[in-house]
Each structure stands twice: as structure tokens, then as C-alpha cells.
């Protein structure tokens with residue numbers, strides 16, 4: 090296993106956000122973690138990348154226990170992340186944002202830069218523009234491209250479809266598939282379960298800090314409970330979660 | 346050519362630009378836009394008031410574009426001219442206009458020179474790393490007390506103490522930062538505010554360093570040279586004849602001003618080099634998004650600590666120099682108002698942009714002295730000027746382009762979902778990074 094998360098507990102003050110999450114990501118896979126708003130998806134990713142400390146449990150990456158490793162060192166170990174809300178540096182140009190992505194690395198960047206610009210031609214057109222003035226979709230591309238600059242072994246993506254128009258969501262997801270085909274392992278967090286399950290190999294479902302299901306992605310697409318809860322499915326209106334669903338697919342303010 | 350490229354790119358989008366150059370025809374809409382942000386009751390008088398600020402912004406933009414097109418030689422020539430100008434400042438003719446109510450040379454040394462050095466130091470912390478420090482006066486105090494204690498009790502010379510003072514204040518910056526820099530925003534501000542007070546109150550209650558009476562009889566720096574500016578032309582006309590610029594006595598403030606000026610120049614070179622290095626890039630990323638910076642592999646905690654230590658060291662240097670001239674210091678010299686004033690200078694001038702920060706410090710130091718004739722109303726007028734400045738130029742008098750982009754993002758709510766390109770500020774922001 091490339092990434093192994095073993096029964097992790099994470100707290101915000103006294104509130105437990107994760108109550109024993111375990112999941113595994115094997116080399117070359119796309120694994121998706123789906124769940125409603127507030128289920129603990131972002132917290133899981135932040136804990137993997139070292140932005141949140143864990144109160145119990147263990148994270149193993151590439152055979153090494155990284156549970157207590159500082160966040161900036163996990164980048165060198167091979168964990169790259171495009172954070173929730175994209176985390177673009179607004180005052181830096183597109184090119185500078187990409188260079189920041191390779192901050193921890195030494196040596197020549199031209200190969201990675203060329204690859205990012207090839208994946209996202211839009212970024213190549215906008216090299217000099219300030220990150221903060223890009224549209225939502227462009228920022229998402231920049232966030233993913235920036236994470237790739239560190240040549241990660243595993244790429245953590247936190248809701249890349251958030252606030253994007255459906256057309257753009259399609260485009261982003263097919264680029265994620267392409268990145269995976271070129272050899273980068275992907276852990277994809279999504280509320281947009283329909284899209285995520287279509288490109289993923291395996292999937293986990295998270296509810297209020299616990300994993301409630303794990304299966305091959307195709308199986309979950311047909312799972313009646315999952316259909317009802319996350320796919321706006323055919324069992325009528327399920328409680329609580331239904332309210333979140335339109336937001337996930339809605340056309341946010343970002344247009345392209 | 347670089348020139349063509351930058352003018353061409355500027356034409357994209359910005360409404361204040363025609364044919365690649367800002368035009369004065371664009372001023373009125375710009376002033377109206379500024380005035381439009383005012384509450385309705387203020388709006389009518391707001392338009393004429395906004396005008397000077399629009400002009401200032403335009404002139405600054407023009408200058409920045411021009412500067413961007415210059416070669417190294419021209420830039421060095423201008424740096425040289427600026428330094429010559431600073432050397433001529435103590436002239437009596439300049440003083441007559443700038444400071445009719447108090448001793449100009451003294452004023453130039455402190456508060457003007459002192460505030461500028463302090464503002465450059467605080468700018469490292471606030472403007473570059475984006476950490477709010479409300480207790481910056483603590484480091485000024487530590488520098489001052491280092492000078493006083495080691496000068497009077499141990500007989501060290503000024504230059505030795507300058508080195509020691511810089512090291513001690515940097516160390517205290519690390520001691521303050523290590524436990525507190527894990528805090529963010531408001532919490533950090535409160536802890537640093539407390540630190541500033543603790544240092545002052547501790548000084549007041551420590552008999553060894555004179556308690557509330559402080560320390561007097563602090564030695565002046567040793568004379569470096571007896572050389573005197575000749576009593577002949579052009580120096581007589583310039584009003585500089587007869588100064589011994591490297592001889593530090595009790596009477597003449599001008600040699601201390603030159604000492605402060607040297608410290609400022611050295612600090613500017615140091616800070617500028619940092620800004621364009623890996624360290625500067627790390628600070629910028631922390632300021633713009635700390636979590637994202639960590640995700641890029643930036644050791645955020647280490648760099649925040651470094652910003653604190655460097656800012657503290659500069660504050661300490663200012664403290665040592667001030668102490669060596671003041672002859673005596675008391676805890677009351679180091680009240681919170683100094684921290685607040687220096688922070689005002691940084692924000693007012695344009696946090697993160699060195700020329701802006703220095704201009705802010707100059708104004709904050711100079712205006713209250715210049716209007717001394719208004720007597721008890723002067724602080725009221727000073728406060729009014731600050732309020733006006735913040736209404737019309739919330740990003741500061743001379744903001745960096747980059748800071749404008751950050752502010753535009755900040756006002757855009759959650760992240761910048763969609764980041765629709767809006768008013769002139771966002772357009773200007775699009776040109777960052779050239």
C-alpha cells in the first residue's frame with residue numbers, strides 16, 4: 090500500500106471530527122472519499138498532509154510512519170494536495186504560484202512546468218495574471234497544477250468540482266483521469282459523488298467522522314443506499330443530505 | 346523589448362489606461378469611484394477630497410511603470426541622488442520650512458529617522474510575513490536598555506553594544522515567537538500586545554535598571570573622526586557648514602541623524618535582498634495563505650520565527666542608537682503608543698512596500714511636529730488626517746501592486762470563487778508579477 094490510514098481520530102478542541110477512520114490507497118489507483126457537508130472529508134485530507142495533528146491512530150506512507158512528521162516534510166516524502174477552496178496565492182502570478190509548488194524541490198523545473206502547461210493550456214495563456222483574479226475554474230486548474238509541480242506520488246484533491254459549472258467539472262475530471270494514467274496516485278474527496286464514482290477505482294463513504302462503506306466504485310454507483318443519499322437517487326427525498334446535493338452540482342459564481 | 350511588452354500588457358483591461366499610459370482624463374472617474382465608497386452623507390464633499398488621492402495613486406503608478414523600464418545604471422543613479430538628498434536634509438534652510446517649532450536636526454534623528462527604521466523592521470513582520478505584532482516597542486526598549494546598562498555599568502562602547510543589542514532583541518523575538526507563533530491573527534496580536542506591556546512594566550519594577558527613573562548618563566558613541574564640513578561654498582549656502590558629522594556630542598543632533606541614516610541604508614539593503622530571496626517568497630506565501638504555504642513544503646513556523654527575529658533585531662538596533670543619543674531613558678519612553686504609531690505608519694504608507702512604509706513613518710513622525718502651532722488641537726488634526734487617509738486609500742499611500750491583489754481577494758468573500766474582474770483595483774491587480 091502506498092498510503093495507509095489506520096484508525097485515526099482528530100479533534101477540533103473537544104469536538105471529535107474523525108472518530109476512527111481507516112482507508113488505504115494503492116499505487117496507481119484513483120480512490121474517492123465521498124460524503125455530505127461536514128462529514129470530515131477535508132479534515133481527513135488535512136490530517137494526511139499534516140495540517141491537523143491526530144489524537145490517535147497512524148498514517149503510513151510509502152512504508153514509513155508519517156503520523157508525527159511536519160506538514161512541509163510530507164511534501165518531500167511525496168504527498169501533494171490541492172486544498173479545499175483551492176488555496177491559490179492571490180498576489181502571485183500564475184507562474185509564481187506554480188514555482189511555489191516546487192518550493193521544496195531543487196533543480197530544474199522546466200520539464201514539470203511544460204507538463205503542467207500541456208495539461209492546462211489555459212494556464213500557459215495566463216502566466217502573468219495574478220492568481221486572485223482568475224476565475225474559479227482557472228484557479229482549480231492552477232491548484233492542481235501547482236500540486237503537480239512537486240512531483241507527488243499521491244495527489245490529494247479536495248472537492249475540485251466545488252462551485253464550477255457542469256461543463257468545467259467534466260473537463261477537470263477528465264484531466265484527473267489523465268494525471269492518473271500518467272502514473273500519479275489520486276485520493277479524491279468529493280460531494281459530487283456521481284462524477285467521482287465514474288472515474289474512481291474504489292470508493293469510501295464517510296458519515297460524521299466514520300467510514301460507513303467501502304467498495305469498488307462501480308458497485309457504489311449501483312448501491313441503492315448510496316444512490317438515495319448521494320446521487321439524488323430514486324428513493325425519494327432522504328433526510329438531511331438531500332439539502333446539500335443541489336449545491337454540489339449547481340453552477341456556482343465561477344464561469345468559464 | 347521589455348518596454349513594449351509591459352506597455353502592451355498594461356493596456357489589457359485597465360480603464361485608467363489609454364494607449365498604454367494612465368491618462369489624467371481618467372482621474373475623475375477614479376476619484377468618483379473612491380468617493381462612491383463613502384457613506385451617503387459624506388459623499389458630496391467626498392469627491393473633491395478623493396481627488397488628491399486619485400492623483401497620488403496615478404503618479405505612483407506612472408512612476409512605478411517608469412521605474413520598471415529603467416536600466417541598472419539609472420536606478421543606481423537615483424539611489425545615489427536619494428542618499429545625497431538625505432545627506433543634505435539637516436540644512437537650516439530645509440529645517441526652516443519643515444520644522445518651524447522645534448530643532449530640525451533633533452527631529453530628523455528622532456522621531457523621523459527612528460520611526461523610519463522601526464517601520465522598516467515592523468514591515469518585515471507585518472508587511473512581508475503578514476503577522477500582526479502589536480508589541481513591537483518591546484524590541485525598541487530592549488535595544489535601549491541594552492545600550493543603557495552596558496554603557497553605564499560595564500563601560501562597553503557603542504559599537505559593541507550595537508551588536509549585542511541586535512543579538513539580544515533577536516533572541517527575545519525568538520523567545521516571544523516560539524510559543525506564540527502557532528497562534529493566528531487576533532490571538533497573536535493580543536499576545537504581542539501583552540509582551541510589549543510586560544517588558545515596560547518589568548523595567549519599571551526592576552531596581553537594577555533604575556525602576557521608574559530609568560537610567561541616565563548613557564555614553565555617546567566614540568568620535569570616529571574630527572573632520573568638519575568646511576566653512577566655504579557650497580556648504581555655506583546649503584546650510585551645512587561647520588558640522589562634524591562623525592563626532593557625537595551632546596549638543597549637535599546632526600551626527601546622530603547621519604548615524605541613523607547609515608543604519609537605515611544598511612537595513613534597506615538587507616531587507617530588500619531578503620525580499621527577493623527564497624526567504625521573501627516563503628514569507629509572501631505565508632502572508633497570502635499559510636496552510637497552502639505549508640502544503641508547498643514551506644516550513645511556515647520556522648519562517649515566521651525568522652521574520653519575528655529579524656524584525657526584532659531591527660527594532661533593537663533603533664533602540665540602541667536612540668539610547669546613545671538620548672543620554673537617559675525611562676520606561677515611559679516605551680509605551681504602547683509607539684507600537685501603535687509604527688503600525689499606523691506601516692499600514693498608512695502601504696504595508697509590504699518599502700518606499701510606502703518609509704513615507705508613512707515620515708508623515709506619522711513629522712505631521713504632529715509640523716502642526717505644533719495648533720497646540721492642543723494637533724493630535725485631533727493628526728487623527729483626522731489618519732482617518733481621511735484610511736477612508737480614501739485603505740491600501741495605503743503607496744501600496745505594492747501585489748498587496749492590492751491580495752486586498753481585492755480579501756474583499757471577494759469566500760476564497761475568490763468566480764473572482765469576477767471588477768473595479769480598477771482588480772484590474773491593476775492583474776498586472777502583478779511583471
Ligand SMILES: Nc1ncnc2c1ncn2[C@@H]1O[C@H](COP(=O)(O)OP(=O)(O)O)[C@@H](O)[C@H]1O
Pocket residue numbers: 101104106124125126127128129130131132133
Ligand atoms: N476549524 C474548525 N474548528 C472546529 N470545527 C471544525 C473546524 N473545521 C471543521 N470542523 C468540524 O469538523 C467536522 C468535519 O468538517 P470537514 O472535515 O470540513 O467536513 P467536510 O470537508 O466533509 O465538509 C464538521 O463537523 C466541522 O464542523
Ligand SMILES: [Mg+2]
Pocket residue numbers: 127130131132173248
Ligand atoms: Mg470539505
